[in-house]
Amino acid sequence: MAASLCAQPLVLLSLQFAAAAAMIAAVMGSNSMPVNMNEQREFDYFALALQWPGTVCRRTRHCCSSNACCRRSNAPTEFTIHGLWPDYNDGTWPACCTRSSFDERKISTLRDGLDSYWPSLSCGSSSTCHGGKGLFWAHEWEKHGTCSHPVIQDEYSYFLTVLNLYLKYNVTQVLNEAGYFPSNTEKYPLGGIVSAIENAFHATPLLVCSKDSVEELRLCFYKDFEPRDCALGSIIQNGMISSKSSCPRYVKLPAYVPPGVGHVEAALSWISDNGIA
Ligand SMILES: *[C@@H]1O[C@H](CO)[C@@H](O)[C@H](O)[C@H]1NC(C)=O
Numbered sequence: 001m002a003a004s005l006c007a008q009p010l011v012l013l014s015l016q017f018a019a020a021a022a023m024i025a026a027v028m029g030s031n032s033m034p035v036n037m038n039e040q041r042e043f044d045y046f047a048l049a050l051q052w053p054g055t056v057c058r059r060t061r062h063c064c065s066s067n068a069c070c071r072r073s074n075a076p077t078e079f080t081i082h083g084l085w086p087d088y089n090d091g092t093w094p095a096c097c098t099r100s101s102f103d104e105r106k107i108s109t110l111r112d113g114l115d116s117y118w119p120s121l122s123c124g125s126s127s128t129c130h131g132g133k134g135l136f137w138a139h140e141w142e143k144h145g146t147c148s149h150p151v152i153q154d155e156y157s158y159f160l161t162v163l164n165l166y167l168k169y170n171v172t173q174v175l176n177e178a179g180y181f182p183s184n185t186e187k188y189p190l191g192g193i194v195s196a197i198e199n200a201f202h203a204t205p206l207l208v209c210s211k212d213s214v215e216e217l218r219l220c221f222y223k224d225f226e227p228r229d230c231a232l233g234s235i236i237q238n239g240m241i242s243s244k245s246s247c248p249r250y251v252k253l254p255a256y257v258p259p260g261v262g263h264v265e266a267a268l269s270w271i272s273d274n275g276i277a
Contacts, residue, residue, distance in 0.1 A: 043086030054254035068119030078172035096129035102138035203227035
């Protein structure tokens with residue numbers, strides 16, 4: 001008797017909660033995401049997105065402690081983690097799948113690895129799912145990580161899984177072994193980079209460029225974390241690189257230049273061009 005009296009308000013409460021969640025979902029889905037949040041189905045595969053600091057750090061205009069591009073001699077010189085993204089085979093993806101907010105305390109034991117391998121490469125804060133702004137990690141967990149269930153169930157597991165994947169699939173090492181090193185002058189054939197990854201991991205990656213410079217390399221995985229081809233983009237068919245890739249046929253892997261150095265060089269060359277020095 002007492003139990004049934006108590007149960008009723010609880011049911012009502014959870015119904016109200018579900019309705020509110022669906023409304024928030026509809027609003028967020030309409031302005032930012034290709035898929036409406038309250039209809040999101042389970043994802044098809046994972047993409048591990050890695051970013052190339054040599055390219056991304058060229059955008060740093062001013063420095064701050066949270067931007068790893070500003071670490072100068074300690075700045076990252078190999079691919080770093082952008083995120084692990086649950087994707088659909090049709091090229092869309094789910095986003096902001098639960099109301100789980102990022103909690104920095106839950107990943108405190110992973111902090112060293114995250115600082116080294118998953119640093120922010122900008123000063124700006126990132127948008128989170130509940131209308132706020134937060135750390136780069138908060139954005140990745142709330143927007144993408146929450147959609148990786150039932151494979152990954154919580155925030156700690158998400159960050160641990162991504163670090164382990166990153167350490168297992170060392171893209172920088174594969175490229176070095178194939179003769180591709182950071183350089184501000186060399187250009188490398190995109191097909192050669194793709195082949196090096198295919199030979200090492202038996203799956204086709206997706207490359208993203210900013211003009212002629214590699215900005216991201218994505219490795220794709222089945223839900224059991226076995227490598228698979230990334231569905232779209234750099235798939236080479238009949239010797240042609242698919243037009244979906246944003247990369248030209250020859251690409252650069254720029255070397256890291258500390259922020260500000262380019263400006264000093266530009267100023268010096270202006271001074272010498274103008275006969276002052
Ligand atoms: C990847 O390989 C490179 C070259 O062998 C090595 O210097 C680097 O420490 C490795 N990175 C990670 C995260 O293990």
